[in-house]
């Protein structure tokens with residue numbers, strides 16, 4: 001592996017890159033080819049490809065057991081699962097969400113004619129600040145969607161109290177939080193329902209996929225109906241619906257990955273720890289840490305670049321990309337700066353000071369043991385901290 005000791009060693013200054021093959025953020029976890037292919041064999045033997053097939057049913061049961069929740073409704077992706085959960089909950093009017101999230105959280109509302117209202121975050125956790133949420137409540141507000149960003153639980157108790165006080169529905173976008181816990185309890189059981197994404201880039205993946213989990217029987221029934229065009233039985237449509245079904249091959253991937261989930265999380269945590277060591281003591285560089293008393297997949301390696309560092313975030317990203325380390329700027333510049341919200345709410349930034357200050361400082365690094373030492377050497381060289 002290439003060593004970076006001086007500025008001349010940097011690929012951005014003409015040296016060969018550290019990695020010939022780019023190292024991506026969110027490279028898919030494919031843990032057992034044999035287990036996956038064995039499950040796919042069953043799909044072919046069954047001649048049952050989709051429509052609530054046996055593998056999807058088994059995956060739903062296993063996920064519900066794993067999380068300790070009554071219902072798991074598997075879907076074709078996390079975004080459709082959000083849309084269906086939002087609709088089944090009867091959200092309307094305005095719903096409060098963070099701007100500092102993947103744009104799907106906001107789009108899932110806007111797509112259904114509901115106004116996402118952006119609330120600010122706590123800069124220490126990157127999650128919703130309950131006081132900021134309180135300030136955004138209006139007579140049109142019907143609900144709150146908390147996001148467990150980077151797998152760290154949102155302030156669930158505070159949001160629950162706020163929701164009860166104001167008669168609002170509360171649900172969670174748990175797309176990052178499969179395997180996470182809050183005060184010792186698995187994410188998946190909180191609020192009216194929680195929505196996971198099992199997209200290829202997430203720590204636990206079904207290629208494309210997602211699920212809504214809930215302890216509410218009626219809500220689970222409503223979501224099952226809506227994910228299958230509103231069909232109750234063969235010819236009986238009793239509700240508007242869409243096609244949100246997970247296919248059997250995706251469930252095959254899910255079953256294979258779920259068997260190996262502890263190993264996936266252990267690797268994520270190990271890589272995170274390596275970054276922590278490699279980046280220790282760098283001026284102005286903060287690696288977002290996770291609460292050791294709660295579980296987290298450690299899938300996201302989140303760096304904040306402060307004023308004390310001699311290069312800015314965008315220059316660091318350029319230098320890393322030149323090395324083949326494809327760091328990302330998630331979720332810059334914040335949903336409120338993306339369309340259509342930027343035109344709809346041109347002044348939203350005024351009430352989002354923490355989001356606005358954080359967005360230009362964040363770097364997401366590949367969860368990779370290989371990329372960690374190179375990243376550390378690069379930053380140390382740029383900081384001038386490494387002596388020749």
Ligand SMILES: *Cc1c(COP(=O)(O)O)cnc(C)c1O
Pocket residue numbers: 077078079080101102104105147173175176197198199209210
């Ligand atoms: C990935 C993600 C989604 C969307 O999930 P898909 O399965 O890609 O549709 C929603 N919210 C957040 C926070 C995400 O990261």
